[in-house]
Amino acid sequence: xxxxxxxxxxxxxxxxxxxxxxxxxxxxxxxxxxxxxxxxxxxxxxxxxxxxxxxxxxxxxxxxxxxxxxxxxxxxxxxxxxxxxxxxxxxxxxxxxxxxxxxxxxxxxxxxxxxxxxxxx
Amino acid sequence: xxxxxxxxxxxxxxxxxxxxxxxxxxxxxxxxxxxxxxxxxxxxxxxxxxxxxxxxxxxxxxxxxxxxxxxxxxxxxxxxxxxxxxxxxxxxxxxxxxxxxxxxxxxxxxxxxxxxxxxxxxxxxxxxxxxxxxxxxxxxxxxxxxxxxxxxxxxxxxxxxxxxxxxxxxxxxxxxxxxxxxxxxxxxxxxxxxxxxxxxxxxxxxxxxxxxxxxxxxxxxxxxxxxxxxxxxxxxxxxxxxxxxxxxxxxxxxxxxxxxxxxxxxxxxxxxxxxxxxxxxxxxxxxxxxxxxxxxxxxxxxxxxxxxxxxxxxxxxxxxxxxxxxxxxxxxxxxxxxxxxxxxxxxxxxxxxxxx
Ligand code: FES
Numbered sequence: 240x241x242x243x244x245x246x247x248x249x250x251x252x253x254x255x256x257x258x259x260x261x262x263x264x265x266x267x268x269x270x271x272x273x274x275x276x277x278x279x280x281x282x283x284x285x286x287x288x289x290x291x292x293x294x295x296x297x298x299x300x301x302x303x304x305x306x307x308x309x310x311x312x313x314x315x316x317x318x319x320x321x322x323x324x325x326x327x328x329x330x331x332x333x334x335x336x337x338x339x340x341x342x343x344x345x346x347x348x349x350x351x352x353x354x355x356x357x358x359x360x
Numbered sequence: 361x362x363x364x365x366x367x368x369x370x371x372x373x374x375x376x377x378x379x380x381x382x383x384x385x386x387x388x389x390x391x392x393x394x395x396x397x398x399x400x401x402x403x404x405x406x407x408x409x410x411x412x413x414x415x416x417x418x419x420x421x422x423x424x425x426x427x428x429x430x431x432x433x434x435x436x437x438x439x440x441x442x443x444x445x446x447x448x449x450x451x452x453x454x455x456x457x458x459x460x461x462x463x464x465x466x467x468x469x470x471x472x473x474x475x476x477x478x479x480x481x482x483x484x485x486x487x488x489x490x491x492x493x494x495x496x497x498x499x500x501x502x503x504x505x506x507x508x509x510x511x512x513x514x515x516x517x518x519x520x521x522x523x524x525x526x527x528x529x530x531x532x533x534x535x536x537x538x539x540x541x542x543x544x545x546x547x548x549x550x551x552x553x554x555x556x557x558x559x560x561x562x563x564x565x566x567x568x569x570x571x572x573x574x575x576x577x578x579x580x581x582x583x584x585x586x587x588x589x590x591x592x593x594x595x596x597x598x599x600x601x602x603x604x605x606x607x608x609x610x611x612x613x614x615x616x617x618x619x620x621x622x623x624x625x626x627x628x629x630x631x632x633x634x635x636x637x638x639x640x641x642x643x644x645x646x647x648x649x650x651x652x653x654x655x656x657x658x659x660x661x662x663x664x665x666x667x668x669x670x671x672x673x674x675x676x677x678x679x680x681x682x683x684x685x686x687x688x689x690x691x692x693x694x695x696x697x698x699x700x701x702x703x704x705x706x707x708x709x710x711x712x713x714x715x716x
Pocket of ligand 1: 282283284285286287288289322323324325326327
């Protein structure tokens with residue numbers, strides 16, 4: 240494991256990402272709501288470049304058995320990363336796949352020192 | 361980035377039995393005569409070939425991929441995915457063209473376009489002859505016109521649209537032509553055709569999720585049932601039938617259901633001399649994509665064993681939204697089944713069926 244300076248904090252704005260290559264692996268580094276996240280650019284489905292997908296919201300279903308109220312709410316705007324190949328959706332803060340909760344993409348620790356973003360891998 | 365990842369794919373011979381193009385109206389217009397040229401380019405309401413308008417991209421979550429020329433196939437499929445021989449199938453909307461004269465002109469123009477633009481300069485590419493089943497005589501003529509072209513290795517039929525269903529005796533002239541030319545028949549449904557064949561269901565469901573889940577099996581169930589109802593595989597014993605883009609797991613269900621009903625109601629399908637399963641295990645093939653995704657992979661191995669490794673042919677369906685990257689299937693087969701069977705699925709069966 241080693242530390243890699245991937246960018247200056249000024250280089251990734253809120254809701255933005257960069258793609259870098261570390262140890263021969265493509266890594267996406269995201270900045271969202273004041274936190275950094277780093278993942279391998281490799282979708283659990285068929286290996287698509289999920290870090291290059293769009294960040295959008297998604298639908299969540301809600302059902303009240305007593306009132307039979309059934310609603311689809313558009314939620315988490317800008318926090319769902321969609322793999323561009325077939326659209327598997329992931330929560331970008333956790334790497335958890337929304338349709339297969341047991342699937343979680345591997346992430347790498349990120350920290351900031353002296354305005355430098357450092358990924359450990 | 362993906363270039364170096366598929367190392368074991370490189371070593372395999374892979375034939376992709378289902379690759380698609382997007383041909384725009386003004387492109388196909390260059391290959392057809394008047395008045396059809398003007399119908400394609402001077403319409404008042406856009407593309408004269410109907411689409412049902414469902415949201416494929418999930419509000420943009422899935423990227424838009426296009427193949428606009430042979431270089432795209434070469435670069436994306438042959439170089440990046442390590443496909444040795446792509447088989448080009450396209451222009452599915454011919455099945456939904458409302459004027460049969462237009463459909464016939466489009467099919468001819470499309471076949472000329474693919475031959476000149478995609479096949480002539482790329483000897484490792486293959487294609488299937490698109491026919492318009494609205495006019496079976498013209499479809500047969502097209503098979504005779506194109507059937508001697510070496511890189512045309514099959515006949516491609518959109519099986520969402522044709523009415524009556526495709527076993528009807530009016531289509532026998534098409535099947536005879538294909539058998540004469542030694543070309544298999546390949547059926548491929550289109551989500552855009554769901555609205556034509558299943559209008560009530562199309563109006564009743566709420567999302568493309570439902571349309572896409574149902575289109576391909578519904579269409580294949582209908583086509584296969586109709587073929588047996590009229591004894592088509594018995595009438596044309598040298599003809600091979602390929603069902604594309606339905607995945608693989610639907611086949612056992614249909615095979616055994618057809619057996620069961622045929623045993624009871626042979627009276628309704630008296631052309632058949634054998635059980636449907638016997639015909640299927642002799643003359644029918646399926647392409648793999650979209651390979652079903654059981655939660656337990658072991659289940660897929662069992663189902664494939666039931667189907668038999670002689671019946672399945674790899675397909676990617678690239679560039680459509682549910683394409684299968686060859687790596688997933690190759691890896692699954694490498695881990696779970698003997699090498700000789702893996703090779704059959706990745707290329708051996710297609711070689712035999714299509715004479716590649
Ligand atoms: S590879 Fe990511 S959704 Fe299929």
